[in-house]
Amino acid sequence: MSVVVLTGGVGGAKLVLGLTQILPADQITAIVNTGDDFRHLGLWVSPDLDTLLYTLSGKANAVQGWGREGETWTFLETLRTLGGEDWFALGDGDLALHVLRTMRMSRGDTLAQITADFAHHWGVGITMLPMSNDAVATSLETDAGRLAFQSYFVERRCAPVVERITFDGAKQARSAPGVCEAILSADTRTILIAPSNPYLSIDPLLAVPGIEAALRAATAPVVAVTPIVGGDAVKGPTAKLMRELGVAVSPASVAAHYGTLLDGFLVDERDPTAQLSLPTFACDTLMHSLADRVRVAESALRFADSLR
Template sequence: MSGRVVVLTGGVGGAKLVLGLQQLLEPANVTAIVNTGDDFTHLGLHVSPDIDTLLYTLSGKSNAAQGWGREGESWNFLDALRSLGGEDWFMLGDGDLALHVLRSMRLARGESLSAITADFARSWGIAIDVLPMSDQLVATHLDTDEGVLPFQRYFVGRRCQPVVRQVMFEGAAQAKPAPGVCEAILADDTTAILIAPSNPYLSVDPIFAVPGIRDALLAARAPVVAVSPIVGGDAVKGPTAKLMRELGSVVTPQAVAAHYGDVLDGMLVDERDARVNLGIASVHVDTLMTSLDDRVRVAQAALALAAGIR
């Protein structure tokens, strides 16, 4: 496929798809728009988990076994912190700290998150455009049976155990798309826009919540194709299925397609899920991405579906 491919992404599943695209396409022709609703301040440091997961994955530095964090990480800082009675519920490895310290230092000087992210990517030889969804802070909060919890307290601190009633994105109404985000979506040379198999509520909805991004997707000339995060009626990992049930949805690709609504032109559905009419173009394939070959195969199938729609 020639032209630019834009992918909306968050979490480990999203990073896998972008890695597959990196193998198939000229990296300079790929733009990843990354969820930053997970960003938070911890121990005085600005942490951007989804951006960092993608940077680690594309640069070959990620921990392959767990899918997040750095390979060969050490924990001397955390051990020292714990010995002093510091908060240790969120794991900060020694190598991981470099990103957070540099990012926090540069943000304090008034630099933008998008400029800092671009520099990090360049330093690690990543040619893909990695764009945060916004340079302004958008914070995901969840209204649960334990009260309102910031995303990381829910996801890491409480391991997704509380029952969720509502997902909210504080600051979204005042935020603006980061430079290049809407431009990539609307560019004449963009031939496909993919929504990664990320959590629709926690990774994709924060991107949609930034004013202007959903409108750009609706106005885009390129087809918008989602890769379903559902495999055989369940989620591969994470709280997607649990969250869908708690918010009153059934755990099916149809429900995900309905959630995204008129933004979607097509969906890649796992072969283990029922073949039903989604009201949009769809193709069933094996969407599990265990190996690098799997990631390439799923990326290729998503691009083929987009090309067929186009």
């Protein structure tokens, strides 16, 4: 039986890597957020897809969790001397994905086709599906005005106060082939929502027509892994964003955000579960090492199996 994971970038990639250590790769399907995708210097960049590709192929920067290990920056350094935009770091090796992706998209290949080919060439055996082949762009209404996701996240380092989040193009988008089919398959053992940012990484997925409906209709249990540990986010702007949106930084708030979509919630052992009204399982959810990632993946699967 297969496992489906809805995921963003770094945190979700850790969980998926853990799953690959305990399940055959062909039993794992990752449905990946593309609301972060954007065009930069004429190139189509897909940060979350690339983070998963780098992580599962052993090419990820072990310290950062994103980008390539041993990356070089000749292109970026030359770009600066010419007065080009250097706020988004494109490494020399990283450029190969963006150049090839952009070239293939210009001739009509879909993002799903391109991603599958990249995964094949790098020996990534899981099924990697972008949430949609259509462009969906996460935008944020902030005290500094309306900002595209990467302008907020990278250029301004998440400093502006967020008032509202929108997903431009989502209503017109269609889920990529295989996305809803994987969720609804009778062969699906469980559906995991990775410990990615609920608002910036998972909500874009749910905004694509058909995906949330498929989750609600699925026979497999839907289990979320908490992005909150000890009353705070492990990294990234999740906690800051929750406070700005007037939401308490707690597992209960995340569970309430997902609402009746969930059948269960994997929480960190450091956090209270009294306020949670759905089935829960507590464990150490920090994933610093490969052994940690395996432990969390195993806990999520055992918990989900108990809900079947």
